[in-house]
Amino acid sequence: MSTRTGFPRTVARTFVQRFIRALIQVQIHGEIHAFIQGACMRPSVTAFEVHDIRFPTSERLDGSDAMNPDPDYSAAYVVLRTEDGHEGHGFVFTIGRGNEVTAAAIEALRPYVVGRPVPVGAADLAALHHDLTHDSQLRWLGPEKGVIHMAAGAVVNAAWDLAATIAGLPVWEFLAAMTPExxxxxxxxxxxTDVLTRQEALAILRAAEPGRAERARLLRAEGYPAYTTSPGWLGYDDDKLVRLAKEAVADGFAQIKLKVGADLDDDVRRLGLARAAVGPGIRIAVDANQRWDVPDAIRWMAALAPYQPHWIEEPTSPDDILGHAAVRAGQPVKVATGEHAANRVVFKQLLQAGAVDFVQIDAARVAGVNENLAILLLAAKYGVPVCPHAGGVGLCELVQHLAMFDFVAVSASREDRVIEYVDHLHEHFVTPAVVEAGRYRAPTAPGFSARMHPASIAAHRYPDGPLWRARRPAQEVAS
Amino acid sequence: MSTRTGFPRTVARTFVQRFIRALIQVQIHGEIHAFIQGACMRPSVTAFEVHDIRFPTSERLDGSDAMNPDPDYSAAYVVLRTEDGHEGHGFVFTIGRGNEVTAAAIEALRPYVVGRPVPVGAADLAALHHDLTHDSQLRWLGPEKGVIHMAAGAVVNAAWDLAATIAGLPVWEFLAAMTPExxxxxxxxxxxTDVLTRQEALAILRAAEPGRAERARLLRAEGYPAYTTSPGWLGYDDDKLVRLAKEAVADGFAQIKLKVGADLDDDVRRLGLARAAVGPGIRIAVDANQRWDVPDAIRWMAALAPYQPHWIEEPTSPDDILGHAAVRAGQPVKVATGEHAANRVVFKQLLQAGAVDFVQIDAARVAGVNENLAILLLAAKYGVPVCPHAGGVGLCELVQHLAMFDFVAVSASREDRVIEYVDHLHEHFVTPAVVEAGRYRAPTAPGFSARMHPASIAAHRYPDGPLWRARRPAQEVAS
Structure with missing residues (x-):
């Protein structure tokens, strides 16, 4: 059949139907189209480079503790590059073997990043964090814990480095410039939400809005208190411990930290020596690195308590919320933990259970800045101070931004708060953390202070970098 | 200088010193020498093959739930081969993307296995489990959670498959033949040890020693109760749900399970339809697959309670011990969880906190048989029934051995206990689990029932197997 014009009726009907459908689609998808148009005007992330970087730190016993006798400080390192020439750097810190597994996990996230419009603000960074942590298939590998979650953290942090660099601000100021919303x-x-709703979080942030500028000024003028773990590695002998403890005090630190947990008699002697070396006015924290069961922790800390340790860190399994609560209730020393807490759900419970006196966030174990913001808000709700874990390679560089942002815009306090500092491997970073007179200086360079020198990356690539090629025969033997 | 015989004095002295030193060494290291001698007479593990195997199950919505809408059931699969021709098979179950990361983690464990004397008994299997979970550098990637821990589980389970095969027993009987010590x-x-000491565990096992033979006989005669999840996947329409629920009852199942959590109205309707289809005498468990926050879980289950669900499974984050306790206290339906609990420390706390009515072990998420034995002992101490999670690919095959061993030698009870059954992908296994009239038949073939047909492995290798090569263009697009 045909219409009068000789145009087939079915064709005419199809044409009208298509026209109406197209009109509806334009209406419905208007927002999406506008978004795509906006996105198309932005450059994209075009490269996603993953490096397995390792430092042979085990050769000198730097970083030795009761659970980690011979770490080779390592980074599964990711570089994002944009088509207009910007870069974002991020990494997972590990201690050697298995760094290639973490690198493979970062690699698995590539499809979420390459081709994506360059993230520039809160909406983009929220969307990226969501996509990286909500892939229903990858989530099975955690969920939200271990290798796949740390990998998401590396990529999220790289995106923050990128966005803050484009904004021309260090990450702490970039965050502090955002509204509570x-x-x-x-x-x-x-x-x-059983503990912290969006509304409650908003109220915490709004309460801290007045004074943001003044606290940022204070940070630029005075920095943020640091403590040092450099004297206290378990592999160091008594003379080195005493010498380094005295040097730390002379350098202006008001707190040092000793590793404990391998042998009680040794720990009593070492803590006694350290206390004698620094005097009663310096805080000495002790760190068991998960070595004990709950009854051991209580017995051990009762023996060390006379030397007034400031806190006992990681007395037992990082998964043992009820165990930490029992340790806190069972002996007089305050409890700190968090560097190995897998995610915000574990932190939530540590706070709910009254298990910790200090929350120790780590910049590179949870899913990056976004999840650490959740943890800062949880700690603020409970009024528990955040004292970040650092050390390793690059952790001081990252975490200083989070602590300073916490002071400016979340807890609004530096009281009882202190960032760990370890004087290792900073020379590999383009804008290393600077600690003077026992305080972190506020970073001024744009970004997350996360970038290693290209020469450091090239030299320490595993197993093909020159440093590891030279060592290969010894490293190939399984320990 | 020389002695009178013309023999240089220093040479003579050196010789005597060496002789004395050797005598002392023989004395001190007698045990080690005996061990090495024993070991040298045993064949070694000579090959360690890792396969990335994936099934395109997402194409049919089998296995779809509120958190996992489109799983591609997968296995990071390991085969150990010995120089005398034996094999041990094990695997991590995943749901697709990221299976290559888990395969890389298994690969990282190779140095602990290749060249090792073939494990044949409890001492060897204890030592292997210890070595795989205590590498101080690899431990950082967990600790004891996520990809690296699941990888250790795959290798431990492969070693159990190997040892039980050599012993000529199915794993459940191989375990049940061991002494409490x-x-x-x-x-x-x-x-x-704050909750369960070695002595307490020994007491539990000794109390269950009488009657082992009788209970093993009962298993061979009657099998072990199963329930089926096959009717309840979220991707199935109402007609399919009702039809499959009726079929399940006709097939002899006394319990079925429905996925819930995406939409409350849908869940009320689906649960109502299922209850009408099966009648009041059949247990209907519901499973939220971690979809809810605590307040949501309580509200949702209050709405579903009139249909008498048997349990609510995974109402919230698997890390949220206190959350599960709150859900259990806040609504009338019993709580089950565990398939995603990372390790024995999480199970310990779920029991301590009174958070669960049913403990759902998974055969391939924790560090294998050894850690699941710890979990069975913890559950027995608290008198909480263990109802294993299964399904996926190969999980039914593995976990039946653990439940049956629990009945013979740990809890000594089948009351309120039931093993999940899903009728997918069993055809790929050499000795698949057999469920008849709603009961798992006791496996009789030596080993862990873990072996896939070589043709299935070859066909489903990702990305190079023929099945995936044919699909490549569609799969390369990031979802």
């Missing part, structure tokens, strides 16, 4: 939009509240 | 030697009690 933008900040809560960055947080995944799933599994938190 | 041998069984506790397999367990890593670190982080458990």
């Amino acid at each position: 933008e900040l809560v939009s960055l947080v995944d509240f799933r599994y938190l | 041998e069984l506790v030697s397999l367990v890593d009690f670190r982080y458990l």
Whole structure:
């Protein structure tokens, strides 16, 4: 059949139907189209480079503790590059073997990043964090813990480095320039709302809005208190311990930290020596690196308590929320933990259970800045001070930004707060953390202070970098 | 200088010194020498093959739930081969993307296995489990959670498959033939002793010694109760749900399970349809697959309670011990969880906190048989029934052995206990699990029932197997 014009009726009907459908689509998808148009005007992430970088630190017993006798400080390192020439750097810190597994996990996230418009603000960084932690198939590998979660953290942190660099601000100032609404939009509240809702988080951030500028000024003028772990590695002999403890005090540190947990008699002697070396006015924290069962921790800390340790760190399994609560209740020394807490759900419970006196965030174990923001908010709700874990390679560089942002815009306090400092491997970073007179200086360079020198990356690539090629025969033997 | 015989004095002295030193060494290291001699007479593990195997199950929505809408059931699969021709098979179950990361983690464990004397008994299997979970550098990637821990589980389970095969027994009988002393030697009690000491575990196992033979006879005669999840996948329509629920009852199942958590109205309708289809005498468990926050879980289950669900499974984050306790206290339906609990420390706390009515072990998420033995002992101490999680690919095959061993030698009970069954992918296994009239038949073939047909492995290798090569263009697009 045909219409009068000789045009087949079915064709005419199809044409009208298509026209109407197209009109509806334009209406419905208007927002999406506008978004795509906006995105298309932005450059994209075009490269995603993953490096397995390892430092042979085990050769000198730097970093030795009761659980980690011979770490080779390592980084599964990712570089994002944009088509307009910007870079974002991030990494997972590990201690050697298995760094290639973490690198493979970062690699698995490539499809979420390459081709994506360059993230520039809170909305982009929230979306990226969501995509990286909510892939339903990859999630099975955690969920939200271990290798796949740390990998997401590396990529999220690289995106923050990129966005802050483009904004021309160090990450702590980039975060502190965001509104409370933008900040809560960055947080995944799933599994938190029995303890912290979006509204409560917003109230915490709004309460800290007055005074942001003044606290930022204070940071630029005075920095943020640091403590040093450099004297206290378990592999160091008594003379080195005493010498380094005295040097730390002379350098202006008001707190040092000793590793404990391998042998009680040794620990009593070492803590006694350190206390004698630094005097009663210096805080000495002790760190068991998960060595004990709950009854051991209580017995051990009762023996060390006379030397007034400031806190006992990681007395037992990082998964043992009820265990930490029992240790806290069972002996007089305050409890700190968190560097190995897998995610915000574990931190939530540590706070709910009254298990910790200090929350020790780590910049590279949870899913990056976004999840650490959730943890800062949880700690603020409970009024528990955040004292970040650092050391390893690059952790001081990253975490200083989070602590300073916490002071400016979340807890609004530096009281009882202190960032760990270890004087290792900073020379490999383009803008290393600077600690003077026992305080972190506020970073001024744009970004997350996360970038290693290209020559350091090239030299320490495993197993093909020159440093490791030279060592290969010894390293190939399984330990 | 020379002695009178013309023999240089220093040479003579050196000779005597060496002789004395050797005597002392023989004395000190007698045990080690005996061990090495024993070991040298045993064949070694000579090959360690790792395969990335994936099934395109997402194409049919089998296995779809509120958190996992499109799983591609996968296995990071390991085969150990000995110089005398034996094999041990093990695997990590995943749901697709990232299976290559888990395969890389298994690969990282190779140095602990290749060249090792073939494990044949409790002492060897204890030592292997210890070595795989205590590498101080690899431990950083967990600790004891996520990809690296699941990888250790795959290798441990492969070693059990190997040892039981050599012994000519199915794993459940191989375990049930061990003494209480041998069984506790397999367990890593670190982080458990505040709740379960070696002595307490020994007492539990000794109390269950009488009657082992009779219970094994009962298993061979009657099997072990199963329930089926096959009717309840979220991707199935109402008609399919009702039809499959009726079929399940006709097939002899006394319990079925439905996936819930995506939409409350849908869940009320689906649960109502299922209850009408099966009648009041059949248990219907529901499974939220971690979809909810605590307040959501309580609200949702209050709405579903009128249909008498048997349990609510995984109402919230698997890390949220206190959250599960709150859900259990806040609504009338019993709580089950565990398939995603990372390790024995999490199970310990779920029991301590009174958070669960049913403990759902998974055969391939924790560090293999050894850690699951710890979990069975913890559950027995608290008198909480163990109802294993299964499904996926190969999980039914593995976990039946653990439940049956639990009945013979640990809890000594089948009351309120049931093993999940899903009728997918069994055709790929050499000795698949057999469920008849709603009961698992006791396996009789030596080993862990873990072996896939070589043709299935070859066909499903990712990305190079023929099945995936044919699909490549579609799969390369990031979802």
